[in-house]
Amino acid sequence: MTATIAPSRVESLASSGIESIPKEYVRLNEELTSMGNVFEEEKKEEGSQVPTIDIKDIASEDPEVRGKAIQELKRAAMEWGVMHLVNHGISDELIDRVKVAGQTFFELPVEEKEKYANDQASGNVQGYGSKLANSASGRLEWEDYYFHLSYPEDKRDLSIWPETPADYIPAVSEYSKELRYLATKILSALSLALGLEEGRLEKEVGGLEELLLQFKINYYPKCPQPELALGVEAHTDVSALTFILHNMVPGLQLFYEGKWVTAKCVPNSIIMHIGDTIEILSNGKYKSILHRGLVNKEKVRISWAVFCEPPKEKIILKPLPDLVSDEEPARYPPRTFAQHVQYKLFRKTQGPQTTITKN
Template sequence: MVATTLESPRVETLAGSGIQLIPKEYVRPKDELVSITNIFEEEKSDEGPQVPTVDIADILSDDRAVREKCYERIKDAAVDWGVMHLVNHGISNELMDRVRVAGQAFFAEPIGEKEKYANDPGTGMIQGYGSKLANNASGQLEWEDYFFHLVYPEEKADLSIWPKKPQDYIPATREYAKELRGLATKLLSALSIGLGLEEGRLEKEVGGMEELILQMKINYYPKCPQPELALGVEAHTDVSALSFILHNMVPGLQLFYGGKWVTAKCVPDSIIVHIGDTLEILSNGKYKSILHRGLVNKEKVRISWAVFCEPPKEKIILKPLPETVTEAEPPLFPPRTFAQHMAHKLFRKSQEAIDDSKKVQPQEQNNAETDIPQPEEQQKTVESKPQKIEILKPGEEASTSP
């Protein structure tokens, strides 16, 4: 059977067409394929490093010593990994289940119904139902569809583009966004203390209650007939301050840690939180924005709900805070607005893809080109903070996480 591309741009349609071979646009470069493995086998393994699980129930304790131990656990995870499973986070299982059910119900709608909410990034209409567009020299695509929209503050949310079915989508999502905004304050406070700053400092630096926005991207990863050749989301770091991830307990998230890809376990009742580029910049690299990606599989549909906490695009200059800079630790990042940071990373990656394409003979380009660091390059990236902050999958309005 010859792989062909169907007329519909939706991966769901492609996955349901009965194809046995995926189109070449979805096949990752040869050097990248060596690290793509069976995600279910990876998730079962207890060997090697494991993404830390942090119980934050004590963050509100009246006992100062108990609170400080909780702050230390959060700091350690942010410094060493830049990602953690949060448990006892204060958001009810009932609400998280409502969010999952609502999102799953939307993606269970016929394609024609979902297309009523289609976005059009080419015209600047980025919110809504969409699929990854090619953003690199080789035209590589990701095995996912998505729904993207701003969810907080409420007055900035355009409810006209939110799904009307199921009926609980809007109320469940709005309540969840409010709860996450409160959780963001708790984490930013703990992370401020971890840097030796006053409790509210980091939240102020990313816009405070008035300016920090939350954007949700529901990632829908259909079953893939050749998961060993594709990725749901390619390797990237998040530009956000914090990213919160909820999922349907199907594994897929991988982190590049210690020079290799580590699969995150599915921890019941947890929410995954990523430190984003914004906090890495403000902390002068003390907190890590870790390189991560999403794998797909042929057995189960995976859905994740990523909520990105982002500072205003133009009003704040992002740069290492004075308290994080010393003669021995000079500033690692130049001053930029959030918009400039996103644009710089997009330009850098686009330029690197163009440069790479010039180095490859035409007959080799389909297999050899890539616009993300390869494994040996990724190891250098993780170890070199000034370089790592430049890595991001462009597009998706700088909001990506798997």
């Protein structure tokens, strides 16, 4: 059985019994050559591995222990721009609640989820949706999602948060609050590592009142031809920081030193990406890494991403003067966050190899 017209939801398409995917989901030839079996990829022990950073020592009372931990974070942020955070201070119980709430929502019938559907054409991006084709390649991604602002509390719209399951609002609210504390801890350490005052990067991305946490559940159904499709195409995040949980099904790949590296599943960890915003502020010292998501035919993959974003118009993003010199001139022009997003959208229309955030 072969489908020619894709329904609006990937989940519906995946459960329809098709054996081959519609052409809109088949990736470009230059992408296909580097896509393998994600379960085999994850088992590889040789080659580069995504670093694991122990967060508890960053808050140590011992200056030597703290200094060493900050340097390890700095090295990972400069070399990779992505890492597994362990001992991050958020309880396993709360993380499990967030995962159960998200998984339970996606287990609802599609018609129930459609009550929360967004309308991207009108600019209403919050809610339940599927990725529209980009104008460069015309390809679709093998993914449905649920997206909404989750913090600060006074800026969120609870009317578009799922009522089922009942624990969704309490669990995601508490998790977002905890993540906000973690973001402060990370931004402080990243500031100190660059020789800046502890609160500098946090201030530059909006501080406690203006930094927005955008919550996105990514749902990747089983795919009958995973060697032809991507859950998420190659992109960098526009955010300051991105924090990701997942259901321990591999899929994340990073483009590191000219090769695609598959991230291992590290129990009780949170994956953290440095986003474009911090790369710009650090004048390229910290790295926003190109990454993508593979799919498979055996297991559904779910990830829970939180994008920490500066306000769209209030702040001019540019390399901090402290990090610019004659030897290291500014590598990025001044832009608001909104202008940076538009710049990446515009670049996306210029050819298939450029990138865009998955917010």
